[in-house]
Amino acid sequence: MRGFIIAVLLGLAVDVTSGQGSIQLIPQYPVINGAVILRVTGITEEIVNFIWFKGPNRNSQYAILTYISGSSNPTITGPQYNPRITAFSNGSLRIKDLQIRDGGNYTVMIQTVMAAHNIFVYLTVYEPVTKPKITGSTTQPKENDTVTLTCDTSKATTIRWIRRSAGISSEAKLSGDNKTLTIIVKRGDSGEYRCEAENLVSKESSDPYRVSVAYGPDKARIQGELLVGLGSPITLTCSADSEPDPEYQWGFNGKVLEQKIYKYSISNATTENQGLYTCVVKNTVTLRNATVSVYVNVSADIISQDNGSSPKIIGIIVAIVLLLILIAATIYLFIMHKRRKSPSHTNSNVKGSSKNESLETRQKDIPLYENVQVPRIKEESSYMDLQFRSEDTYTELRR
Structure with missing residues (x-):
């Protein structure tokens, strides 16, 4: 019965077709396991019925469903129908749980009160890229x-x-x-x-x-003091441009040493440690080697310096500087203190001087009676003090 209804509807729509309307995919790029709506747009007339097809043409074998408006059971399924498909009264179609096989040509034939419309769309179901x-x-x-x-x-x-x-x-x-x-x-x-x-x-x-690009070793070099004093430490550091990190082999005066790291050190140098030091750098990937040598002199004329002497010297210098600052501050405070006291002392001296000058002035104004010499009263008669010029005078007196 349903097949008969579809055939009748198709027959009615054969002679009346129109290019109006379109189908919009929502979303534009449907994804597998997602959903898509084939939304019909551009139809303004009242829809009487519509049929959806999936396939190369509108043969009944490619029918998905038929929708009859106003019917109590409006949907009539066709050969291409599956439960994941739903039709809407406006002619649109929804497909959920999308599979790759859902892709292909879709056609909807819509019968309105005025005309029939055939609208086509191609559905592609996309798959996400796999993690690279x-x-x-x-x-x-x-x-x-x-x-x-x-x-x-x-x-x-x-x-x-x-x-x-x-x-x-x-x-x-x-x-x-x-x-x-x-x-x-x-x-x-x-x-x-x-x-x-x-x-x-x-x-x-x-x-x-x-x-990791392997290269080197290039530009092998040794760093360290080459002139040291007796008892001083010897520290030599070998390096080179290399990837991966290279291996190291030290030698002394042509003899291979046990050290196989980048640093060679002696804590207390003697004259026996003087000589030619060689570092061989090896890259185990490139299979290349690089060699560098330096001559270290050990001399008694150089004062041995303890590695910890530098901090001590710095400490002594800092202490001396602080002491000098303290002394300078003390002298400055002393001078400022003296300067603050000097004005009052000067004033007292000036006042004292003024007093002395006034006293001397007063003394000058007073007659100096104390300088008068009072003749002493002698017990002898005054005439005894008389002196005669000659004997004649005496004679005259006797007469």
């Missing part, structure tokens, strides 16, 4: 080796390569689909590489892939 994974020919190539990195992913429409904190070498080459990156590596190409995969509905990034 980088595989490489080696993780520790030697300098100037060729390294190939491959980004393994699927469902991606775009693949890009990224190196952390730096760009990809300008000499790198990409395959046509960008999945393969080829580099003739230099030491500057070391770092963490990632690939990103993207399509219209998703984006994923790989875990970092570390590339």
Whole structure:
């Protein structure tokens, strides 16, 4: 009965068709396991019925469902129907739990009170990209080796390569689909590489892939005091540009020493420690070596300095400086104190001087009677003091 109804409806709509209306996909890029609405737009007339088809044409075998407005049971299912599909009275169709097989050609034939409308749309169900994974020919190539990195992913429409904190070498080459990156590596190409995969509905990034370019050793060198005093320590440090970290072997006057680290030291130097020291640097990946030598002189003319003497000397210098500052401050305070006392003392001296001057002035005004010499009264008669000029005078007196 339902097949008969569909056939009748198709027959009624054959002669009356129109290009009006359209179908909008919501969302625009449907994703697997998600949902999509095939929304009919542009139909302004009252809808009497509509039929949805999935397939190359509108044959009944491709019918999904028929919807009859006003019916108590409006939906009539067709051969392409499944329970994940729902029809709406405005002619739209909803499909949930999308599967890849849901993709394809969809047609809706809508019968209104005025005309019939056939509207077509193609549905693509998208899959998210898979998480990319980088595989490489080696993780520790030697300098100037060729390294190939491959980004393994699927469902991606775009693949890009990224190196952390730096760009990809300008000499790198990409395959046509960008999945393969080829580099003739230099030491500057070391770092963490990632690939990103993207399509219209998703984006994923790989875990970092570390590339460490092995090189060296280059520019081997020894640092340390080459002229030391008796009893002083000898400390020599060997280094070189190398990746990975190299191994070290020390030698003295042509004899191999036990030390196999970058630093060689002697706590108390004697004349026997004077001589030629050699450091051999070895890279176990590049299989290259570098050698450097220095001559260390041990002399009794150089005063031995304890390693801890520098802090002591600094402490003594600081103490002396503080003492000088204290002395200078004391002298300054003493001078300022004297200056504050000087005005009052001067005034007292001036006042005292004025008093003395006044006293002297007064003394000058008083007659100096104390300087008068009073003649003593002698007991002898005054005439005894008389002196006569000659004997004649005496004679005259007697007469």
